């Protein structure tokens with residue numbers, strides 16, 4: 386039986402990047418993909434956001450030139466009411482901060498996986514890793530409770546010092562090694578419908594943008610590529626789940642506004658798929674003796690909006706670096722590979738899950754709850770009527786009367802959202818940086834009679850005494866540009 390330093394299971398983004406990193410480190414590496422080629426079996430396409438420029442700028446530069454790419458300079462948000470009528474369109478802004486954050490500002494790209502996955506797999510093979518396609522890995526080789534390699538469906542065995550499981554949401558490796566039976570908590574099913582479109586019409590009508598549709602639906606998005614686009618809708622998998630995946634998509638397709646989009650883009654349905662996507666508050670344990678889980682197999686997609694490809698390649702890189710370190714020490718035991726979890730927790734990946742609990746709760750009470758969404762859309766529409774342009778263009782009455790009527794209407798609707806705010810939005814306050822909270826409080830200070838003469842230090846002391854919730858933000862020992870640690874916040878009361 387041939388022996389490898391590293392065996393990677395899965396030739397998706399995570400697996401390929403792990404194989405590339407391991408091969409770059411001089412490790413004898415092989416990776417397996419069950420599809421005929423990488424990308425064959427995966428969701429049709431994806432959006433890659435701004436942090437790719439921060440962390441993988443050279444890669445992002447190269448990806449721009451692949452055939453299916455459409456640049457993304459903004460996200461357009463479409464609000465649709467319960468009757469399917471398009472009521473409001475808005476977009477993300479290109480503020481100075483966004484424009485100057487990285488050399489490419491807010492830009493991202495959308496790309497089909499048939500381009501992205503093979504490109505990443507080629508990086509790995511160019512670095513020296515061997516790729517076996519059309520090969521389903523069906524089991525792990527266990528020895529003394531430690532993973533020592535894998536077996537394929539057709540009976541071949543491959544021994545390795547370290548196995549990296551990059552086999553996606555339904556990870557066979559996680560199950561066969563006994564790490565988990567099924568996802569505890571959130572997992573979604575995402576039905577997706579892909580359309581071919583007229584490229585010139587896409588340029589004229591869509592431009593460089595992604596679209597999101599919010600209504601009495603589930604989380605629904607439209608990702609736009611060079612000459613095609615897809616729509617998808619998500620929902621938690623629950624025991625009482627009655628909605629058929631295709632029905633979720635049909636709702637969006639039936640919107641008159643979406644129908645006109647299809648018409649103007651000369652869109653023709655091309656492919657229907659439904660994929661699983663982990664969407665968890667916090668990844669369960671990500672290592673065992675001889676094996677590490679990465680990407681979707683580990684539960685890494687972002688707990689707020691399920692972006693997962695940056696997470697897959699970032700965890701793949703960390704796992705492969707940890708493998709190189711463990712192999713150099715001659716120790717790939719469970720104790721040694723705990724280092725992997727320490728490394729991802731200490732970096733940007735770990736930061737993603739600091740508010741995992743709050744984000745998943747917020748999402749399930751809004752975008753994933755169609756009836757709550759109906760009311761929230763109405764509230765958002767009322768809020769939208771209060772901005773300066775709406776005041777000018779509401780000609781139903783005298784302008785100031787219109788403004789007041791909308792304000793009154795919001796206040797009528799708002800009490801229903803008091804509980805929502807308390808339960809789902811207020812817990813996120815912990816994430817406001819202490820230095821920003823201090824600036825807010827200092828702005829209020831001159832307006833409070835009696836305290837304006839206090840020194841800032843005494844003013845903060847007084848507030849900390851009066852408000853348990855604000856006290857953690859004023860603690861000089863707390864890091865000024867990070868969330869207040871959960872234990873400190875909870876100990877002092879919200």
Ligand SMILES: Cc1cc2nc3c(=O)[nH]c(=O)nc-3n(C[C@H](O)[C@H](O)[C@H](O)COP(=O)(O)OP(=O)(O)OC[C@H]3O[C@@H](n4cnc5c(N)ncnc54)[C@H](O)[C@@H]3O)c2cc1C
Pocket residue numbers: 394395396397398399400417418419420423424426427428429430431432433520521522523551552553554557575576577608617660661662679680681682686691692693694695697
């Ligand atoms: C519909 C949908 C839309 C999405 N949109 C976005 C987006 O816009 N942006 C974004 O960043 N993320 C998006 N995501 C999330 C993203 O696709 C995943 O987080 C990401 O693909 C995870 O990468 P991975 O390498 O861990 O797993 P995968 O991409 O799932 O790759 C796993 C690979 O392993 C192979 N495999 C599985 N089992 C075996 C086995 N036993 N033997 C051999 N090979 C095996 C599979 O064929 C596959 O190629 C989306 C997800 C879905 C479902």
